[in-house]
Amino acid sequence: MADDGTDRRFLGGPAGWISILLPFGLFLWFAQHIPAVAGGAVLRWDVEWIPSLGVTLGILLDGLSLSFALLISGIGALVTLYSASYLGGHPHYVRFVCYLMAFMTGMLGLVLSDNLLALFVFWEVTTVSSYLLIGFNADEAKSRRNALQALVVTGTGGLAFLAGIVLIGTAAGTFSISAIEGSLADHALYLPIFWLVIAGAFSKSAQFPLHFWLPNAMAAPTPVSAYLHSATMVKGGVYLLARMNPSLGGTDLWFWTLAIAGGFTAVFASVLAIRQTDIKQVLAYTTLMALGTLVLFIGVGTDYALEAAMAFLLVHSFYKAALFLMIGVVDHGTGTRDATVLRGLGRAMPVTMLAAMLAAASMAGLPPLFGFVGKEFLYKAALGAPAMIWVTGCIFAASVLMFVAAGIAAWRPFTGPLAETPVEPHEGPWPMLAGPVLLSVLGLAFGLMPDWAEALVAPAATAVAGRPVEVDLYLFKEVNAAFVLSLVTFATGFVLYLLHGRLRSGLARFKPRFDPGWDRLMDGVAAGAAGLTGLIQTGRLRRYIFVTFLALGLSTAVAVWRAGLSPEIPPLDDLEVKHWSVLTFILAGALLTAFTNSRMTAVAALGVVGIGVALVFIIFGAPDVAITQLLVEVLQVVLVAVAMLKLPYLNHEYVKTVRGWDLLLAISIGAMTTVILLAVQAAPLDLELTAFFEEASAPLAFGRNIVNVILVDFRALDTFGEIAVVAVAALGAYALLKGVRRPSP
Amino acid sequence: MTSLIVRAATRLLVGLLLLFSIWMLLRGHNEPGGGFIGGLIGATGFILYAVAHGSKAAREALRLDPRSIAVGGLGLALLAGVAGFLPGDGLFAGQWLFIGATETDKGTPLSTILLFDLGVYLVVLGSVLALVFALEEEV
Numbered sequence: 001m002a003d004d005g006t007d008r009r010f011l012g013g014p015a016g017w018i019s020i021l022l023p024f025g026l027f028l029w030f031a032q033h034i035p036a037v038a039g040g041a042v043l044r045w046d047v048e049w050i051p052s053l054g055v056t057l058g059i060l061l062d063g064l065s066l067s068f069a070l071l072i073s074g075i076g077a078l079v080t081l082y083s084a085s086y087l088g089g090h091p092h093y094v095r096f097v098c099y100l101m102a103f104m105t106g107m108l109g110l111v112l113s114d115n116l117l118a119l120f121v122f123w124e125v126t127t128v129s130s131y132l133l134i135g136f137n138a139d140e141a142k143s144r145r146n147a148l149q150a151l152v153v154t155g156t157g158g159l160a161f162l163a164g165i166v167l168i169g170t171a172a173g174t175f176s177i178s179a180i181e182g183s184l185a186d187h188a189l190y191l192p193i194f195w196l197v198i199a200g201a202f203s204k205s206a207q208f209p210l211h212f213w214l215p216n217a218m219a220a221p222t223p224v225s226a227y228l229h230s231a232t233m234v235k236g237g238v239y240l241l242a243r244m245n246p247s248l249g250g251t252d253l254w255f256w257t258l259a260i261a262g263g264f265t266a267v268f269a270s271v272l273a274i275r276q277t278d279i280k281q282v283l284a285y286t287t288l289m290a291l292g293t294l295v296l297f298i299g300v301g302t303d304y305a306l307e308a309a310m311a312f313l314l315v316h317s318f319y320k321a322a323l324f325l326m327i328g329v330v331d332h333g334t335g336t337r338d339a340t341v342l343r344g345l346g347r348a349m350p351v352t353m354l355a356a357m358l359a360a361a362s363m364a365g366l367p368p369l370f371g372f373v374g375k376e377f378l379y380k381a382a383l384g385a386p387a388m389i390w391v392t393g394c395i396f397a398a399s400v401l402m403f404v405a406a407g408i409a410a411w412r413p414f415t416g417p418l419a420e421t422p423v424e425p426h427e428g429p430w431p432m433l434a435g436p437v438l439l440s441v442l443g444l445a446f447g448l449m450p451d452w453a454e455a456l457v458a459p460a461a462t463a464v465a466g467r468p469v470e471v472d473l474y475l476f477k478e479v480n481a482a483f484v485l486s487l488v489t490f491a492t493g494f495v496l497y498l499l500h501g502r503l504r505s506g507l508a509r510f511k512p513r514f515d516p517g518w519d520r521l522m523d524g525v526a527a528g529a530a531g532l533t534g535l536i537q538t539g540r541l542r543r544y545i546f547v548t549f550l551a552l553g554l555s556t557a558v559a560v561w562r563a564g565l566s567p568e569i570p571p572l573d574d575l576e577v578k579h580w581s582v583l584t585f586i587l588a589g590a591l592l593t594a595f596t597n598s599r600m601t602a603v604a605a606l607g608v609v610g611i612g613v614a615l616v617f618i619i620f621g622a623p624d625v626a627i628t629q630l631l632v633e634v635l636q637v638v639l640v641a642v643a644m645l646k647l648p649y650l651n652h653e654y655v656k657t658v659r660g661w662d663l664l665l666a667i668s669i670g671a672m673t674t675v676i677l678l679a680v681q682a683a684p685l686d687l688e689l690t691a692f693f694e695e696a697s698a699p700l701a702f703g704r705n706i707v708n709v710i711l712v713d714f715r716a717l718d719t720f721g722e723i724a725v726v727a728v729a730a731l732g733a734y735a736l737l738k739g740v741r742r743p744s745p
Numbered sequence: 746m747t748s749l750i751v752r753a754a755t756r757l758l759v760g761l762l763l764l765f766s767i768w769m770l771l772r773g774h775n776e777p778g779g780g781f782i783g784g785l786i787g788a789t790g791f792i793l794y795a796v797a798h799g800s801k802a803a804r805e806a807l808r809l810d811p812r813s814i815a816v817g818g819l820g821l822a823l824l825a826g827v828a829g830f831l832p833g834d835g836l837f838a839g840q841w842l843f844i845g846a847t848e849t850d851k852g853t854p855l856s857t858i859l860l861f862d863l864g865v866y867l868v869v870l871g872s873v874l875a876l877v878f879a880l881e882e883e884v
Binding site for chain 1: 773
């Protein structure tokens with residue numbers, strides 16, 4: 001991190017201000033579409049990408065994607081501004097900015113794509129860039145390990161999602177989201193589609209039991225935690241569920257899976273949040289709570305629930321990004337993030353305190369902040385939901401604990417007597433304060449003017465529901481059940497906050513063991529892979545050749561058997577003496593090769609076989625092939641003879657153990673080839689091609705030797721490929737031989 | 746290895762083998778032969794030389810690194826293929842030039858086909874020699 005504090009160049013130099021202006025410009029571009037989208041319009045632009053696969057890079061701008069796009073670009077601009085100061089002097093700052101821009105591109109593509117395949121590609125872009133960003137401090141083993149964990153979990157989920165996409169394409173007949181008509185719930189493939197999409201969404205949005213990677217992802221620099229692992233990427237799964245709600249939602253399975261997983265994640269995570277002492281970890285677990293809440297309410301799926309979910313999406317992005325950025329400033333200004341150490345920072349860091357207090361109040365759901373509006377609607381939706389007791393119970397418990405977490409994260413560190421910290425507390429520079437302040441003030445502004453948010457929430461809820469949804473956000477209308485529930489929440493939360501020290505030590509005994517299990521799983525995978533490699537890659541050339549020919553023999557045998565070939569043994573009477581003598585010649589060579597105990601004899605005998613085959617070619621009138629065969633055979637004997645000087649002595653004991661098998665395999669392959677050849681002979685030979693070449697060779701290619709004319713003219717491209725293989729093989733073998741000679745240091 | 750008879754015979758044989766290989770290359774279009782066979786025969790010539798005088802001497806006689814010969818041959822073959830584009834034909838479409846052609850005699854034919862076959866010749870020659878030399882130097 002930039003402990004020297006400031007980069008001498010303004011905002012981190014060109015990489016800095018380009019990366020700030022780009023998302024800011026995008027934000028303005030998206031913002032200008034708010035009126036149209038608020039009016040119910042759905043904007044789209046189509047670019048053909050892979051027409052043959054039906055992949056169109058369609059951009060679809062409706063309420064849902066516009067809300068996400070504004071969050072991605074808006075918070076993106078604030079985060080890059082923050083990073084310019086936070087990481088400005090870092091030697092890898094430019095690399096960091098590149099990763100961040102790659103992520104932003106991927107995330108925007110994800111939420112704007114209308115085509116599922118394009119969406120998947122962008123989905124993977126976010127996975128990979130998230131991996132790079134979590135592992136940004138690559139010289140720390142923990143950082144690398146956590147990055148890999150996030151990559152494996154979300155990457156595996158991504159693969160499941162891809163399979164789901166393929167099935168959706170089969171079921172719906174299109175990959176275009178907007179072209180999927182009606183619900184797929186009655187389709188035969190609904191169940192596999194459902195579980196595959198759920199696997200993708202739950203891994204990305206860290207729902208229980210795939211939640212464990214997200215708190216570990218906090219190994220990333222603070223701006224990354226604020227941006228990817230709170231405001232945007234982890235909401236990718238939520239986005240997917242919201243986007244697929246019209247097509248996949250509305251079933252009992254959908255409701256119960258989302259409600260149980262989301263509700264459980266929300267409560268489980270908020271309990272774990274109270275346990276943490278590192279404030280960044282507290283915030284990480286409350287992010288899990290928010291994701292669980294969003295999943296829960298998308299599962300509920302009533303108009304109110306979707307409205308509440310979309311409002312809460314905005315609420316959470318504002319306060320959580322602000323709090324993450326705030327804790328970065330505190331860390332930077334004091335040298336610690338320990339909740340048990342930090343106290344009384346208010347005087348030294350007044351601006352940070354203001355932002356933290358506002359954001360935390362929104363998180364706790366206090367009026368008149370936007371968080372209060374969001375929570376009121378969550379309660380209202382919960383009270384009208386199916387399985388009302390479960391939904392309301394989950395959201396009540398989570399909200400109470402949120403109140404406590406807000407106190408731990410933002411109230412306690414800034415109030416009371418000043419405590420000793422590793423660094424003398426001091427206020428952060430303005431680029432680091434701009435983000436938290438702006439976001440937390442927005443939380444206040446939207447709370448006072450909830451109508452502003454309606455412009456986004458209404459079209460977003462409409463897009464998720466797949467039907468028009470009336471949205472009326474307000475701060476306070478009347479004393480109703482939801483309002484009373486809010487008051488109870490504050491009271492309970494306040495009491496628990498006072499007791500939170502005791503709660504924490506009580507909970508500290510309760511340790512979920514996900515990470516050790518994960519490490520064991522990874523060790524198991526590595527050990528399994530090593531074992532399998534050892535089994536397959538023995539390093540013995542004999543074994544490789546044996547397996548290759550065994551596979552060849554088996555696959556040929558299956559093919560011959562399935563084709564039902566009937567070889568006919570031709571009459572042997574018309575064989576002449578020359579035929580018999582060549583046959584004897586070849587057989588003698590083959591037998592000698594198989595039974596000799598000397599390598600030299602074996603090689604020479606194999607040469608005899610080859611020369612015998614060349615004789616066959618001569619007898620049947622193929623001089624070109626015969627000459628080539630003869631020359632190759634001679635060269636092969638020479639090459640092997642030279643190479644032999646390098647080989648260790650033949651182990652005769654070993655040869656005895658394997659010769660039987662080798663012989664069996666060789667005879668099998670030979671028999672198989674014979675069967676095929678006889679079957680081919682039994683069928684009438686199609687001479688059409690031969691006739692063509694005989695006729696066309698001289699007039700078209702000015703040559704009478706058909707074989708050569710085919711090689712260098714008619715099929716010159718094939719020949720070119722072959723000589724390229726020859727040259728590359730020779731270069732490769734040369735490199736290997738030379739490499740052996742000079743042992744690498 | 747280096748008996749006097751072998752060395753004396755080699756002097757004669759190497760030249761003959763190389764000539765023979767080029768003759769095989771050139772006649773390939775109408776009679777048995779061609780670049781592949783020619784390349785193998787040419788390689789045999791140099792291998793014989795290496796057996797008699799050692800691979801260092803054979804390398805010097807060859808002047809160029811066999812690997813360069815192989816890659817150069819590949820380039821030549823590609824060039825012959827690309828030449829097909831020049832008059833507007835496709836890749837690897839043969840182009841012919843008959844020097845001194847009359848009504849009855851077609852003259853001396855030159856073609857990109859020959860160039861291509863020469864490329865094949867060089868690739869085979871270079872590849873085989875690269876391997877043989879490397880193996881021999883190893884011991």
